[in-house]
Structure formats: structure tokens, C-alpha cells
Amino acid sequence: MSGEEEENAAELKIGEEFLKAKCLMNCEVARILDHKYDQLQQTSDDPTNQISQVFEKSMQYVKRFSRYKNPDAVRQVREVLSRYKLAEFELCVLGNLCPETVEEAIAIVPSIKSKGRMLEDDAIEKMLHDLSLIKKFE
Amino acid sequence: MFFHITLERNMQLHPRHFGPHLRDKLVAKLMKDVEGTCSGRHGFVVAITGVEDIGKGLIREGTGFVTFPVKYQAVVFRPFKGEILEAVVTMVNKMGFFAEAGPVQIFVSNHLIPDDMEFQSGDMPNYTTSDGSVKIQKDSEVRLKIIGTRVDATEIFCIGTIKDDFLGVINDPGASA
Numbered sequence: 001m002s003g004e005e006e007e008n009a010a011e012l013k014i015g016e017e018f019l020k021a022k023c024l025m026n027c028e029v030a031r032i033l034d035h036k037y038d039q040l041q042q043t044s045d046d047p048t049n050q051i052s053q054v055f056e057k058s059m060q061y062v063k064r065f066s067r068y069k070n071p072d073a074v075r076q077v078r079e080v081l082s083r084y085k086l087a088e089f090e091l092c093v094l095g096n097l098c099p100e101t102v103e104e105a106i107a108i109v110p111s112i113k114s115k116g117r118m119l120e121d122d123a124i125e126k127m128l129h130d131l132s133l134i135k136k137f138e
Numbered sequence: 139m140f141f142h143i144t145l146e147r148n149m150q151l152h153p154r155h156f157g158p159h160l161r162d163k164l165v166a167k168l169m170k171d172v173e174g175t176c177s178g179r180h181g182f183v184v185a186i187t188g189v190e191d192i193g194k195g196l197i198r199e200g201t202g203f204v205t206f207p208v209k210y211q212a213v214v215f216r217p218f219k220g221e222i223l224e225a226v227v228t229m230v231n232k233m234g235f236f237a238e239a240g241p242v243q244i245f246v247s248n249h250l251i252p253d254d255m256e257f258q259s260g261d262m263p264n265y266t267t268s269d270g271s272v273k274i275q276k277d278s279e280v281r282l283k284i285i286g287t288r289v290d291a292t293e294i295f296c297i298g299t300i301k302d303d304f305l306g307v308i309n310d311p312g313a314s315a
Binding site: 007008009010011013014017018021022023024025026028029032033036050052053054055057058061062064065089092093096097099103104107108109 | 139140141142143169173174175176182183184185187213215216218219220221222223224226238239240241279281284287302303304
């Protein structure tokens with residue numbers, strides 16, 4: 001970790017550890033937590049006891065902000081986005097917020113336009129179009 | 139942002155748990171100890187999804203407790219400076235508003251709310267534009283940018299802004315962008 005001061009998600013400075021880690025979109029988290037919640041209910045007689053506040057709040061949050069409900073759509077989103085040489089973090093921000101225009105995409109993920117990256121506006125536009133298609137046919 | 143990462147922890151186990159169910163005991167204790175906690179480095183540990191490896195135990199002199207190094211995978215929530223995310227407004231007052239994104243609380247000061255939004259007190263305090271088209275009140279969904287984080291021993295607290303392009307209320311039709 002390069003120190004708290006330098007952290008800036010807009011420039012993709014999120015620390016070595018998290019850059020390498022697998023990011024999860026809200027809809028993916030919703031599936032994992034749902035599964036875990038079911039498991040807890042089966043194994044324990046008093047599940048409410050076992051569930052932390054953090055778990056409960058996260059579950060409410062991801063359910064509220066999941067863009068894609070269908071597991072297949074979630075998989076497709078990841079597949080489509082991964083074609084564009086995005087970092088995990090960028091991929092998930094795009095998947096979570098679903099920008100509609102190129103300007104919006106650049107505003108929420110400034111690092112996709114930073115120097116050294118080959119993504120042109122056309123490519124971004126195509127990517128957003130692909131995303132909206134998945135949403136439409138979900 | 140939510141992450142799926144591998145973490146390590148040294149678990150101390152009382153000798154009374156040694157036996158055929160040692161692993162189960164260890165995993166149960168790990169979940170009880172770790173889930174719901176928060177650290178500045180890794181953020182909030184939401185759920186443990188699997189145990190990768192349990193190392194060789196080491197007996198602690200004098201107590202009989204054994205320490206096991208445990209590697210496990212967990213879903214964590216870690217907010218970053220500069221990150222843009224969606225949140226639910228929980229409280230509005232004249233200083234600004236509080237919003238929640240999963241386990242994390244975010245405060246947006248009135249200086250970081252667009253200048254054309256005015257505070258309105260009353261039963262349902264809110265921030266409204268002069269033409270009344272955009273309104274931020276309790277339970278509104280907003281898209282905000284995190285501009286600062288403060289790390290406590292058990293909590294991460296964030297400062298956010300909605301005074302930028304493509305930020306602001308999202309569940310209010312006609313209010314996006």
C-alpha cells in the first residue's frame with residue numbers, strides 16, 4: 001500500500017492489494033450474500049443472531065442498487081466489459097453505474113481516458129451500447 | 139466498492155475444541171470474530187466465503203491455547219477517495235445530508251451540494267432547486283463522489299460531494315445529469 005495520502009480511485013490508485021483483487025459488482029455481491037443468507041438459515045436455528053449489521057446493510061444496499069437481476073446477464077456484463085482491457089475496478093464501476101453517454105462514462109471513470117490507454121471514444125460508445133443491449137434483453 | 143480478497147488471521151483456539159470437529163470449530167470462530175468488523179486497510183468484512191488453508195498450529199506456552207494461521211476469502215467493502223457510487227440518503231439537515239452505501243456512512247456538506255439547491259426545513263427537511271424539479275430528502279437515491287475518508291478503529295467514515303458533472307439525485311425522474 002502506497003500510503004493513505006496518494007489514494008485516488010479516479011487515477012486508479014487504490015493500492016497494490018486491491019488492484020490485484022477481484023472486484024465485485026453490486027449484482028454479484030447480491031448473489032453471494034443471498035446464497036450465504038440461505039445457508040445460515042438452514043444451519044442455524046436462530047439466524048438473526050448470526051447476521052451482523054454490516055451484512056444486513058450490505059445486503060439491503062446491493063439489492064437496491066443491482067442493475068441486473070438475472071445471473072446470466074451479470075455474467076454477460078462481465079464478459080462484455082472484459083473485452084475492453086479495463087481494470088477490475090473500472091469494470092465494476094461501469095457495471096454498477098451503467099452510464100448512458102461517453103461523457104458520463106469518462107466522468108465516472110476518468111482513468112479510462114488517462115494517458116497510455118488505447119480506449120477511443122468510439123470504443124467506449126460501443127461498450128456502452130453493448131451494455132444497454134444486455135439490459136434491454138434481460 | 140465490494141472486493142473479493144484473501145485475508146489471513148491467526149486464530150487462537152482453546153484445547154477443549156480439539157477433536158474431530160476442530161476445523162469446524164475454527165471456521166465458526168473465524169466467522170464470529172471477523173464478519174462485521176472493519177479495518178482501515180481492508181474495509182468492512184461483509185461475509186466469509188471460504189477457507190483456503192489452515193496452517194500448522196502452534197502451542198502457546200503456559201496457556202495451552204493453540205494458534206492457527208488461517209487463510210480465508212471474504213467479501214469486503216472498501217470505499218476509496220475519488221470513487222463514485224450510489225447511496226441512500228438517511229438524514230438531511232441544514233449542515234448537509236448523510237447517506238449510506240452499504241455499511242459505510244457518507245456525509246455531504248451543504249458546500250458540496252450544488253449552489254442552486256436550497257435547504258427547506260419542516261417535517262421532511264430537504265434540499266430543493268428553485269424550480270422544485272430536483273429534491274433531496276430522506277430515502278432519496280443519490281450518486282456521489284467520495285472526496286475524503288476517515289478511518290476509525292471500528293468504522294470508516296466518508297465525506298462526499300454531489301457538486302460535479304453526472305452526480306446528484308438518481309431516483310427522481312428528469313433529475314439525472
